């Protein structure tokens with residue numbers, strides 16, 4: 001009987017959704033390329049990529065997108081200059097298609113930019129009130145009795161930009177950068193999805209040597225290995241939508257098992273080192289948690305001592321920045337020594353992420369390209385130096 005009701009509910013639920021992948025500023029195009037790579041058409045906006053899809057696409061994008069923050073359903077969008085307009089706009093949406101009776105539906109901290117409505121607690125309260133009213137009507141519940149909320153969670157988000165409200169439902173739960181492998185972190189770790197975005201922006205291919213000479217907790221190495229082996233970044237975690245009663249578990253199981261069968265056994269050449277032996281131990285634990293101990297080599301070493309005969313490799317480094325770990329004089333010396341250590345690696349491409357605007361001078365080389373990114377709230381640049389192309393037999 002229960003199975004029949006669940007089936008009936010699914011039959012009437014919405015099948016196609018307007019979806020949003022949220023991203024850090026500067027990586028929209030990377031996420032757009034990933035979405036297109038899954039065979040889905042999409043459109044870029046600041047900090048988000050818009051696309052459409054069914055539950056299978058919600059499952060695939062959560063499981064596979066390496067550089068995105070979250071996947072959200074866009075429930076509706078309308079103009080809201082007054083609280084009355086906000087209330088009526090939320091009330092008009094088809095909540096019965098999303099929220100089952102008894103579910104929890106917290107309203108996340110509202111965002112309002114360049115809009116008349118800016119009192120965020122009031123925006124949240126009005127939104128909640130309108131959804132409660134709609135659900136009471138939809139499920140024929142009395143208006144004077146509060147709705148019971150003890151079922152699965154559906155987190156609602158309201159964002160108002162230039163008086164236009166967007167009402168969204170988060171499908172992800174904890175942000176996508178939480179892959180589940182980082183059990184410990186060093187002094188200034190990079191988010192996993194930012195590390196993946198930088199690798200995807202680089203010219204590394206899995207047949208080239210990869211080196212992170214300031215590897216800290218090992219994020220770049222682990223993300224590179226997962227890209228190289230085609231391991232879905234969400235393999236070791238779950239997502240909020242998996243608990244929703246109208247989501248067919250078989251869809252997620254299928255997407256997960258397809259992902260498992262797509263892992264390759266390609267040989268990779270990935271090396272991470274760091275001057276600090278303690279962070280190398282942390283990196284080793286993370287690499288083990290990701291199941292990549294046979295793929296990634298780690299050791300305690302200074303980048304000043306790095307020498308190699310290999311060609312066409314790629315270095316990706318997130319060295320200490322002034323603001324974060326070291327004082328200015330020490331940074332000047334460190335970047336200068338880095339320039340000297342990497343200068344002989346003529347065929348290697350080098351990608352260095354730092355907030356230091358005078359990095360090129362200290363490194364003693366002008367970047368072929370610079371790209372503005374954000375490491376959390378800190379503005380940083382990815383300095384890109386391309387190696388000279390050499391065919392292997394010319395060496």
Ligand code: SAH
Pocket residue numbers: 185186187188189190191213214215216217218219220273274275276279301302303304318319320334
């Ligand atoms: N991306 C890393 C964080 C890097 S923080 C992560 O996600 O965890 C910068 C790292 O540079 C620190 O771990 C620090 O120990 C290391 N470092 C500083 N000087 C170094 C040197 N001379 N050689 C190698 N590593 C160095």
